[in-house]
Amino acid sequence: MKKKWVAVALWGLAACSTAAQPAKQPAPDDTVATVGTTAITLSQVDERALRRPVGAFGNARLGQALYLARLAALDDLVGNELMDQEATKRGVERAQLVETEIASLVTTPTDADINTWYQANPARVQGATLDQVRVPIRNMLIEERMDVAREKFLVTLKARTPVSISLEPPRQKVADAGHASKGPDTAPIVMVEFSDYQCPFCQRANPTVEQVLKTYGDKIRFVYRHYPLANHPDARPAAEAAACAQEQDKFWPYHDQLFANVSRLSAQDLKDHASAAGLDSVQFASCVDSRRFKSRVDADVAEAEEAGVTGTPAFFINGRPLEGAQPFEAFQRIIDEELERK
Numbered sequence: 001m002k003k004k005w006v007a008v009a010l011w012g013l014a015a016c017s018t019a020a021q022p023a024k025q026p027a028p029d030d031t032v033a034t035v036g037t038t039a040i041t042l043s044q045v046d047e048r049a050l051r052r053p054v055g056a057f058g059n060a061r062l063g064q065a066l067y068l069a070r071l072a073a074l075d076d077l078v079g080n081e082l083m084d085q086e087a088t089k090r091g092v093e094r095a096q097l098v099e100t101e102i103a104s105l106v107t108t109p110t111d112a113d114i115n116t117w118y119q120a121n122p123a124r125v126q127g128a129t130l131d132q133v134r135v136p137i138r139n140m141l142i143e144e145r146m147d148v149a150r151e152k153f154l155v156t157l158k159a160r161t162p163v164s165i166s167l168e169p170p171r172q173k174v175a176d177a178g179h180a181s182k183g184p185d186t187a188p189i190v191m192v193e194f195s196d197y198q199c200p201f202c203q204r205a206n207p208t209v210e211q212v213l214k215t216y217g218d219k220i221r222f223v224y225r226h227y228p229l230a231n232h233p234d235a236r237p238a239a240e241a242a243a244c245a246q247e248q249d250k251f252w253p254y255h256d257q258l259f260a261n262v263s264r265l266s267a268q269d270l271k272d273h274a275s276a277a278g279l280d281s282v283q284f285a286s287c288v289d290s291r292r293f294k295s296r297v298d299a300d301v302a303e304a305e306e307a308g309v310t311g312t313p314a315f316f317i318n319g320r321p322l323e324g325a326q327p328f329e330a331f332q333r334i335i336d337e338e339l340e341r342k
Helices: 042-049 062-090 094-101 111-120 130-160 200-219 235-247 251-260 267-276 281-289 294-306 328-341
Strands: 031-035 038-041 163-165 189-195 220-226 314-317 320-323
Touching (some): 038 042, 038 062, 042 062, 094 130, 189 328, 200 220, 200 251, 220 294, 320 328
Antiparallel strands (some): 189 314
């Protein structure tokens, strides 16, 4: 599972924050995981984690990159400990266990497999001929298949041996009071999104957000905040218009109108959407024309930038960052981990 954590990437005022207190910094001798009765300390994790290249974590901020490096290292250490314990039970060396339960199940890539990968990844081969990269592709495919087989075997070992992970993720304070929200105030999960109505990735993420809310119901409260990007000229007026809709308690119908009509965000379009969403058109027009909520959008942008947001959509789940139009499983992983902590 060396590659699993590389794909995961990457706020505030104190009022009603998703993380009211900063996380306790662990000491080197603190236990961050147990495998059966065997403890794994932070110093053991950092011995591996701090050797990982910075570039492996994309644009993640320092704290998040360190956490991801530690998580990847911990994944390796837990896996190795599980296999060592199983090898001891069987009275064999770990290498023999790996050969029996993992390597022997991995099929060698065929020429067709190699050719298929080569045709599907022209950018990665950078103009090289198939003959020039045949061996590296074969080795890479074998490594990927070994990783899959190893993970399947570890799943069976974890079913028989209790594994506990207590590595605390980095959290960022994000104010949520006074902003448009769905869900109960007492929900154990608070998910804050900074978004832009002209951003195609935000539009792509919108159905996933709805899936998350439907899946977790009263266990989650969703808070929407504005981060109109400078290169999206219609995003700022749309954000201010949405704030005007919130003034009439019609934020969500108007929000849905905007995302359903991303190519129609002109000044007149914004007023037309208000009528479709059931707002008082005269009151709405006065609010929009006077830019009544410019300062509110400014405050959202300032807080987002203070938190390190550089693009949209940007999510914080109980203060844990998640950037971009991620699949449902990325949200599910963090939310389930947070629920387990409650």
